[in-house]
Amino acid sequence: MKKSILRGLLLGGALLCSLPGFALSEAGTQSLRHLQNRWAEINYQLPEAQREAAFERLAGEAEAALKSEPNSAELLTWRGIVLSTWAGAKGGLGALDLAKQARASLEQALATDPKALDGSAYTSLGSLYYQVPGWPIGFGDDERAEGLLKQALGLNPKGIDPNYFYGDFLFRQKRYPEALGALQRALAAPPRPGREVADAGRHKEIETLLGKVRVELK
Template sequence: MRVFGKAVMICLLWGVASAAQASNNPQMDAAVQRINDQWAHIRYQVANRDEQYRELDVLAGQAAQVVARYPGRAEPLLWQGIVTSEEAARASVFRQLGLAKTAKTILERAQTIDPNIADGGVKMSLGVLYYRVPGFPVGFGSTAKARALLEGALRQDPRGLDNTFFYADFLNDEGRPAEARIYALRGLQAPVNASRPVWDAGRRAEMRALLAKIDAKLKHA
């Protein structure tokens, strides 16, 4: 299990950053999309880590307001969890685990309401937390839980950019670079999402960087 220092990039992704899908509530969809877009801006267009943390902290508060406005809906909870996870990755070492636990609780609430939301986004987001947070006795990380969740997300959207990225990263982290390469290449073949250009370009750049890392590992195997 890796140390909890590498950015938790959920967009569903994650992170997760799966695209917000239309529901029966256009006002809620618009509010969630604003959180989604601002997350992508902070994640990919704000360079300074401290500034990222400050802006994510503000955004987490805004996401909590959307959750309160639409109680019982999974969509706002998913994005509150994603933003909180991202905040955890940029927090001081003293705050990281506490924020990660908060994100886990939020995402579990979303999963209880709708486990299939956002093409597996909630499963993917929880899976990322489980493989990037240390295991017992430090944290709640679990390779087995991470694998089950990430594979569950893939079953819902087997070619999605986020789902393939995080599964490839997980496999590479687990010492399975040849398998990881298959998913990284598959993800890069996903259609461009013109409605979310910042996220799409940012995630593809991360996928290419991951693929280079995988190829270097295979070359020296």
């Protein structure tokens, strides 16, 4: 398998949402905030060559946080995010193994509390299913991906991330008019307090993808 197969996974960004108002202890909430902020720094500010090692370290921190609160859907979700983004930075067979670990963590989060973080585990898992290669290489499944992304939008219809990832999915499916609408909704999403780095990075990704969609619609 070529290293580039999983390079470019966008999954980590699927869960840059607000902090939960319940379930986590104060220490758990601080851990979650750290994972969110550090993820944004690595993904949007660190040179690409340094990201794989940085995501590996962050995955270790996510695992450590879960030892204190193993049933936290929020932390399970973020472990999945970090693992999947690490997979994108790594590429190759090792990336596929990380993607499988991410899937397991996200599925566990959904089994624990599917509404945690505005249903963000649906967004991240859906993103995983359309970006990982399908059989016989991986477990990718476009039909499954769309179903999960629609569930995410059902819980968070105005969210920047579910609309962005659904727009990206639709673009890859060559459903350009639908992709345009989803991306415009993503661009119009309200800012997230404390998530300035994440929002700025995501907006750049939206604008880039919108440009590609508009070219196809000409």
